[in-house]
Amino acid sequence: MTSSFVATIGLEIHVQLDTQTKMFCRCRRTVDAPPNSHVCPVCLGMPGGLPVVNQGAVAMGVQLAEALSCTIHRQSVFARKNYFYPDLPKGYQITQHEAPLATDGVLADPETGEVVRVSRVHLEEDAGKSIHPQSGEHSLVDFNRCGAPLAEIVTEPEFHSPGAAVAWLKELWTLVDFLGICRGSMADGVFRCDANVSMAKVGCGELGVRTELKNMNSFQAILSALEFEIDRQTEVLRTGGRVLLETRLWDEGTGQTLVMRGKEEARDYRYFDEPDLPVLILEPMWLQRVVESTRETPGEVRRAFAHRFGLTREDVGRFTTSRKWADYAFEALERAQDIPAVCNWLNRDVANAIHQSGGDPSALSVAPDDISKLANLVESGTLSLPMARNVFRTMWSRVLPLAQCLEDAGHQESDESTLRTVVGELIDEFPDEARRYVAGKESLLRWFVGQAMRRTQGRGNPQIISQLFEKLLNRKEHP
Numbered sequence: 001m002t003s004s005f006v007a008t009i010g011l012e013i014h015v016q017l018d019t020q021t022k023m024f025c026r027c028r029r030t031v032d033a034p035p036n037s038h039v040c041p042v043c044l045g046m047p048g049g050l051p052v053v054n055q056g057a058v059a060m061g062v063q064l065a066e067a068l069s070c071t072i073h074r075q076s077v078f079a080r081k082n083y084f085y086p087d088l089p090k091g092y093q094i095t096q097h098e099a100p101l102a103t104d105g106v107l108a109d110p111e112t113g114e115v116v117r118v119s120r121v122h123l124e125e126d127a128g129k130s131i132h133p134q135s136g137e138h139s140l141v142d143f144n145r146c147g148a149p150l151a152e153i154v155t156e157p158e159f160h161s162p163g164a165a166v167a168w169l170k171e172l173w174t175l176v177d178f179l180g181i182c183r184g185s186m187a188d189g190v191f192r193c194d195a196n197v198s199m200a201k202v203g204c205g206e207l208g209v210r211t212e213l214k215n216m217n218s219f220q221a222i223l224s225a226l227e228f229e230i231d232r233q234t235e236v237l238r239t240g241g242r243v244l245l246e247t248r249l250w251d252e253g254t255g256q257t258l259v260m261r262g263k264e265e266a267r268d269y270r271y272f273d274e275p276d277l278p279v280l281i282l283e284p285m286w287l288q289r290v291v292e293s294t295r296e297t298p299g300e301v302r303r304a305f306a307h308r309f310g311l312t313r314e315d316v317g318r319f320t321t322s323r324k325w326a327d328y329a330f331e332a333l334e335r336a337q338d339i340p341a342v343c344n345w346l347n348r349d350v351a352n353a354i355h356q357s358g359g360d361p362s363a364l365s366v367a368p369d370d371i372s373k374l375a376n377l378v379e380s381g382t383l384s385l386p387m388a389r390n391v392f393r394t395m396w397s398r399v400l401p402l403a404q405c406l407e408d409a410g411h412q413e414s415d416e417s418t419l420r421t422v423v424g425e426l427i428d429e430f431p432d433e434a435r436r437y438v439a440g441k442e443s444l445l446r447w448f449v450g451q452a453m454r455r456t457q458g459r460g461n462p463q464i465i466s467q468l469f470e471k472l473l474n475r476k477e478h479p
């Protein structure tokens with residue numbers, strides 16, 4: 001019976017840090033350069049090449065560890081992890097083994113609030129990339145990625161469903177995005193995750209034998225691989241078999257996990273301290289400065305959205321899926337007169353436009369400021385919603401600022417002398433209101449602007465009208 005087994009999952013995540021150069025040499029770190037165009041004797045493992053630690057990568061590792069509430073160790077040690085593979089020219093990877101940068105962190109799932117412990121965060125270098133062309137006659141290798149800086153995050157085995165593991169992993173992705181230490185996605189290979197999973201009898205108090213799953217290139221693939229593996233292990237156990245400690249590869253095509261290597265072939269990495277690097281010592285003043293410069297976490301930004309604008313949990317969640325989008329939404333909302341109206345614009349027209357332009361908010365030509373202005377024009381009755389949405393589409397497709405779109409479309413009258421006539425007439429027609437405004441009832445300014453908007457059939461530029469009223473009324477003498 002499936003229900004008598006419980007799944008346990010632990011994750012190992014590799015984050016490629018967004019540095020200019022590689023972990024131990026001065027080659028540029030790239031993701032899309034022509035193969036083998038950014039290599040040197042150090043990252044190619046030539047005899048005599050000596051590694052030098054990239055301080056920027058250490059700083060990003062520290063910020064990640066800080067954001068995960070880890071204990072950051074003032075001293076950590078680089079080690080050699082020895083194995084042979086064509087994409088590893090040195091024959092070993094420099095990593096941290098017994099003395100990692102940081103240990104004992106936590107990160108909560110924002111939906112469920114459930115906290116998962118992070119065992120460790122350590123620094124290491126990436127390997128190159130093997131390429132297997134269709135012809136199948138030979139394989140190629142690209143060493144550009146060789147030596148790129150990685151932070152590895154290892155969780156405790158504390159997830160009990162694929163959904164919980166993937167939701168947490170998404171939060172970790174959001175975290176590194178907000179911290180600005182990793183640019184890209186699972187599809188780009190700069191954020192990768194291996195998943196360990198085991199099954200145990202409910203209430204038996206021990207974890208079962210696990211398998212390690214590799215080769216998943218999307219959140220969906222991780223979900224599917226874990227679901228498949230849980231079913232497979234359950235079936236093995238249900239029929240009296242034993243799960244073997246092995247590494248399995250997710251095959252996207254067939255939707256299965258396949259054995260890559262078993263326990264017998266388990267690698268013996270012969271770790272030893274890297275003789276070419278000294279102990280990594282974090283100087284207290286430097287450490288403090290780096291910790292203090294850590295950017296806001298998604299959790300902090302979510303709280304800011306909720307407190308500042310009183311948004312619903314759903315809206316907060318929608319606006320904090322990435323740093324760029326959160327910055328955009330925050331800026332638009334800061335200038336909103338009507339918060340729910342601006343939320344609607346963001347969720348509807350803006351999100352849609354970003355989606356259609358490839359998903360990157362910074363590629364959207366419409367300034368967040370113009371979104372709040374547009375929403376305000378609708379709220380004040382200056383523009384109808386369909387008109388405003390047309391204006392938005394023009395701003396977006398023709399890369400024009402709001403003011404220009406409004407004038408081009410004949411929607412807005414900004415000529416001062418024309419507007420001054422209207423404003424003057426209204427002041428004459430409503431002497432009482434004018435007096436009360438001048439005497440201090442400031443809310444009447446909005447009322448006057450509204451009258452002027454009506455009189456111009458919504459075409460007057462409300463900002464200019466408002467300035468004109470202030471100018472003319474404040475100059476007027478009153479009894």
Ligand code: ADP
Nearest residue numbers: 008009010011155156157196197198207208210
């Ligand atoms: P190793 O030293 O063999 O690499 P670790 O103890 O470092 O093993 O664990 C590696 C990953 O596997 C961690 O994410 C951990 O949470 C997970 N893990 C360990 N044991 C189990 C288990 N029995 N079931 C599921 N996951 C496990």
Ligand code: ZN
Nearest residue numbers: 025027040043
């Ligand atoms: Zn190099």
Ligand code: MG
Nearest residue numbers: 012119120154
């Ligand atoms: Mg381990």
